Amino acid sequence: MPELPEVETIRRDLNAKIIGQKITAVEISAPRIVRPTLKKFKNTLIDASILSIDRIGKLLIATLDKKDIFLLIHLKMTGQLIYRDRNTIIAGGHSLFAQKFAHLPDRHTRVIFYFPNDAVLFFNDLRLFGYLQLVTSEELKIIKEKYGIEPLQKNFTLENFSAVLKNKTTSLKALLLNQNLIAGIGNIYADEICFAAGIRPMRPAKNLTGTEIKRLHSVCEKIIAKGIKHRGTTFNTFVDTAGQSGGFLRFLQVYGRGKLKCKKCPATILKIKIAGRGTHYCYRCQK
DNA sequence: CCTTGTGTTCTCCG
DNA sequence: CCGGAGAACACAAG
Numbered sequence: 001m002p003e004l005p006e007v008e009t010i011r012r013d014l015n016a017k018i019i020g021q022k023i024t025a026v027e028i029s030a031p032r033i034v035r036p037t038l039k040k041f042k043n044t045l046i047d048a049s050i051l052s053i054d055r056i057g058k059l060l061i062a063t064l065d066k067k068d069i070f071l072l073i074h075l076k077m078t079g080q081l082i083y084r085d086r087n088t089i090i091a092g093g094h095s096l097f098a099q100k101f102a103h104l105p106d107r108h109t110r111v112i113f114y115f116p117n118d119a120v121l122f123f124n125d126l127r128l129f130g131y132l133q134l135v136t137s138e139e140l141k142i143i144k145e146k147y148g149i150e151p152l153q154k155n156f157t158l159e160n161f162s163a164v165l166k167n168k169t170t171s172l173k174a175l176l177l178n179q180n181l182i183a184g185i186g187n188i189y190a191d192e193i194c195f196a197a198g199i200r201p202m203r204p205a206k207n208l209t210g211t212e213i214k215r216l217h218s219v220c221e222k223i224i225a226k227g228i229k230h231r232g233t234t235f236n237t238f239v240d241t242a243g244q245s246g247g248f249l250r251f252l253q254v255y256g257r258g259k260l261k262c263k264k265c266p267a268t269i270l271k272i273k274i275a276g277r278g279t280h281y282c283y284r285c286q287k
Numbered sequence: 288c289c290t291t292g293t294g295t296t297c298t299c300c301g
Numbered sequence: 302c303c304g305g306a307g308a309a310c311a312c313a314a315g
Contacts (some may be wrong), residue, residue, distance in 0.1 A: 001291060058292075077291050077313090127313040128291070170307060179293075186293065236290080276309070277291070 002075045003058060004184030005227030006238045006246060011055045011240035017083050021115040022049045030110035031147065033125070035133040044069060044134055045113075057147050061140065070140050072133040073123070085119035085239040098243030131157055134267075135206030148181040151224040161217045165205045172208070172216075173201035184224065188233055188255045191280045194224050195254045199284045201279050202272075214226060226251065245267035251261030254280040 002010070026045050035043040049065040073081070082104060088097045088173045104122045105112060111123040111132060121236040123132065131198055133145065149164065164181050175181060176190040185193065194201040196219040199212055208216065232246030233240055236254060238247060253263050258271030258280055268283035 003292095074292085076293075125313095126315075127291095129313060168306090174307075175293085275307085276290090 001077055001186055001188060001235060002079065002232070002238050003186035003189050003227075004224055005175065005189070005248065006119075006232035007055055007058045007060060007075065009231045010075075011053050011060055011239050014053050014060075014081065014083070017085075017241065018050055018115065018121060020049055020117075021119065022047060022209055023113050024116060025114040027112040027114075028286070029105075030111070030125075030128060033110055033128055033131045035131060037261060041132070041134060044070070053199075056144055056151060057179050058186070059143075059147075068136050070135050070137065072131075072135055072140075072143070074133075075125075076129035076131075078126040078237045080122075080124040080237065080239055080243075082122045082124060082239070084122075084244050084282075085115075086117055088242075089132075089165060091233070098239065101239075101243035109186050121241075146180055147183040148179060150183040150222045151185070152228075156221065158214060158217050162210075163173050165208060165213060168205035170205055171202050171274055172199060172205050173277070173279055175205045177277065182220075185220070187277050188246075188252070188280075189223055189227060189234060190277075192253060193219055193254045194281060195222055195286060198286050202279055217252050221238050255280065256280065 016250040018095050023045050026042050028038060029040070031038045044066065051063045051065055053081050054061045054063070058074065060073040062072060062073065082101050084097065084104070104124070106124070108124045111124050113121040115121070125128070165175065168175055172194060173190055176185045176193060177187065187204050193216070197212065197216040198215060199208065201237065227233060227248045230247035230251065231240060233252065234245035235249065254269055257269045260269050262269055262282040264283060265282065265284050267282055269280055269282055271278060271280050273279065
């Protein structure tokens with residue numbers, strides 16, 4: 001479940017590895033995940049170079065050396081981008097490249113990008129939710145406009161954050177997950193943010209006090225920054241571009257801890273369903 | 288049947 | 302009674 005910190009980790013990795021490299025070939029084994037069409041996708045990308053990789057929310061945006069064309073990559077729930085080149089040292093443990101990806105491609109490899117000097121980027125996805133899409137700058141503009149304010153970005157001010165919560169009857173949890181309002185937060189970080197702020201996730205957003213909103217706003221940035229610092233959370237499938245797990249798992253306070261003892265008090269972490277999502281919280285630490 | 292990110296569809300309430 | 306908010310569903314696979 002890559003969320004903002006996981007996608008940002010991948011973005012930084014890719015920026016260090018594939019910028020300026022020319023795509024020499026593209027192989028697609030799952031045509032349905034590339035857009036607009038298989039033919040257009042291949043024809044456009046072969047011989048193109050990637051100039052930079054940006055991100056909005058959980059969406060990666062690659063700028064190409066082609067006029068008015070951008071490549072969007074969304075990993076959805078189980079997508080992975082794994083890069084390998086001549087300098088890659090394949091071994092286990094904390095080494096550069098995870099052993100379990102040494103034999104890519106495998107049956108979950110959906111798209112392969114080839115670069116000069118035997119460099120390869122694999123798009124792996126257990127399911128077929130993730131996608132790769134070519135868009136024009138006009139289309140990109142429309143897509144970007146739909147995203148809400150994002151933690152650690154300039155627009156994430158207390159004022160803007162308060163305005164997002166104002167008059168919203170929906171639960172805090174649902175609001176945090178709504179990408180049109182706040183970009184980048186998914187199920188894991190939403191639960192962690194609510195816990196860190198000491199606020200129950202089912203509370204109607206409009207009922208939060210000024211103090212709570214201030215605390216929540218601050219905690220959103222702190223948790224997301226900490227997630228990035230530790231290269232994301234690997235709960236199920238997330239890995240970085242070298243196939244390595246994220247380091248934030250050990251900092252999780254509530255996510256995945258249903259029926260276990262709270263890390264801050266003697267109470268038991270509860271797991272319920274809010275907005276159709278598994279939600280973990282401490283009824284004692286969170287009010 | 289569970290897991291979840293997001294676009295779409297449906298329902299219901301103010 | 303209408304519009305919009307919010308819930309529910311669809312997708313996918315293990």
